[in-house]
Amino acid sequence: MVVGEISQERNLIIIGGGPGGYSAAIRGAQLGLSVTLIEQAELGGVCLNEGCIPSKIFTHAADMRSDIAHFQELGVGNMEKLVDIKKLVSYKDKVIKKLRSGVESLCNENKIEIIRGKVTFLAVDKIGVENGHQFDIFEFEQVIIATGSSPTMPSAIQEKGERILLPHELFKLEEIPKHLIVRGQDTIALEAASSFAALGAQVSIVIDDQAGFPFDESINKELNRLFKKRKMKVYKELELISTHETEDGITLTFQTDKNVEETIRGSYLFVSGTMRPNLEALGISRFGIVQTAEGFIKVDGNMQSSIPSIYAIGDVTEGPLSAVKAIKQGKAAVASIAGEQTEVNLTFMPVVAHTIPPIVSVGLTEQIALDFGLAIRVSQFALGGNGYATITGKKDGFIKVISDATTEIIQGIHMIGEGAVEMSGSFVQLLEMAAKEEDIKFPHYAHPGFNEGLLEAVEGLIGQAIHAAPIKRKDMLTI
Structure with a gap:
């Protein structure tokens, strides 16, 4: 191993090139920071190369296969119900390579220094980077740890x-x-x-x-x-x-x-598996950084750890393990380093499952609302009553809305059905804005479209959904 004789100085170093890490690097460059991004494997991290993207390619293929009967009903071809798994894997690899190349290009265009290697902390302001026989030492002003997590058996x-x-x-x-x-x-x-x-x-x-x-x-x-x-x-x-x-x-x-x-x-x-933070190889624990019993780094609202020079984002921090969280935290961390006011609140972070059909959950479930002692109204609109769902053959599922019976403020929106993932952003916005039932009923909705299901679910809170069977007022669910 060749050890660098001189310690090199950097302003901001980000360890880990996954969604949180590269998003933080690009946002940091946009804010005028000099950024160095260190990745041991491939840019994009586990999410792009082995997790989120590969799994969604498979779910997309599976969703297409489940539509075969509907395609034939429409007269679109006479497709076999077989899957060429080797072609699917080849397509997955092609998409991953293309997306990874895009991330690399964005980093280069934003003048982000990319270093390959395995990181070890030598001090609270110094790291060593090993790449083959080369070992370089870097001193930094701030570092963001974004090394993700790994499953354990x-x-x-x-x-x-x-x-x-x-x-x-x-x-x-x-x-x-x-x-x-x-x-x-x-x-x-x-x-x-x-x-x-x-x-x-x-x-x-x-x-x-x-x-x-x-x-x-x-x-x-x-x-x-x-x-x-x-x-x-x-x-x-x-x-x-x-x-x-x-x-x-x-x-x-x-x-x-x-x-x-x-x-x-x-x-x-x-x-x-049970996910554990990828921190052991960094050697950061020996410097007294505060961690949870499970090993996750504790951070404040700015993503700063108990050591002022060290920030942490994504799966190495406590809370939900999600690329959504990592990206949000990464942007907030560099904004704080750049001197801006930031806030990360995960209260209404959506839970998303790309199942068939997909699932989205935002806010309180019915049971949790009851456990909190809230007086609630609940309405559930079946997608079988939605015109566009009938056109596309995607009639499974529903949209469920939970509202405070006193204030009419929406407390939770849950959907299983086609379009759930794309509509999740609107669900989050409504809860973040403390929207009332009237705020959902007032706007215009494209027709025909899955989005009309949200309107009908809210109208159903008072028994006024158009495409649902009449409900006797005494049978309406107000708890």
Whole structure:
């Protein structure tokens, strides 16, 4: 190893080139800061190269495949119900390469210095960067840690073989599993289950607890219905005891809530895993930075840690693990460093699952609103009553609105159905602005369109939805 003799000086260093890191770098350059971005692997991070983007390519392909029957009904071709998985993987790789090239070009155009290598903290204002046989030392004024997180296996899995897959491995498969077992109920697990079922795999979902899926109870009920309709099995309250791999499959042994052992055999096991911050290799803990019991860095509203020169964003900080959070925090951190007033409030950060159909949850669920003691009105508009949903054949799902019965302020919006992801921004804006029912009813809505479902859900709060069966006033849900 060749050690740099001279310590080089930098103003702002960002460690990690994922969505949060490169967004922070570009925003920093826009604000006039001199920025150095250090990435150990590929720009775009796990999200672009192994996580968010690859998984959404698979969900898009799965969604297209699920539309075949509708296409044939429209007279659009006589398509086979087969998927060329190798072509799909090739397309995924092409898209990733194109997007990564775009990120690199944006960094270059914004005159961001990009350094490749593995970072180690030498002091609270100094790092070492190792790249092969080269080791350089950099002193900095501020640093932003954006190194993300990695999944860890359940303790019951003592040895990981080729048939146990983590998120970054699932979407590299070059075959459709005959039977995919999915362990977990987070958005990653649900996307994997939904996608591979639509692509032709038999899918079983195994959940540790009875609570089930992590959404509003109405969404959870609809998910169970859709999974049952697609012949997907859901097992609840099964604790994984052991796994046994063979050349052509894997057998899982579980213990039920009644202390009875049960086995499930499949082709592959997908485990979304417990996410842990990628901090150990940095060596930052030895300088006394304040962390949670799980190892996440504690930060203030400006994303500044307990060490003034060190900021942290994204999955290395406590709270939801999401690219949405990382991007928001990255922009806020550099704005604070540049002397601007910033604020990051994750109260109304949407929970999004690119399932088939997609799911979006913003604000309070019905149960949480009741737990808070709120008097609420609840309305649910089925997309089967929406004209555009009928045109497109995307009639599964609904939009649910929860309103404060006293103030008429919207407390939560939950949707399962086509268009949910695209409409999520509007849902967030409405809750951020403390919108009232009238604020949603007043504007004009494109017709025909899925967006009309939101209007009808709100009108349904007082029994005035046009495309829904009449509701007797005594039956309207005011709690």
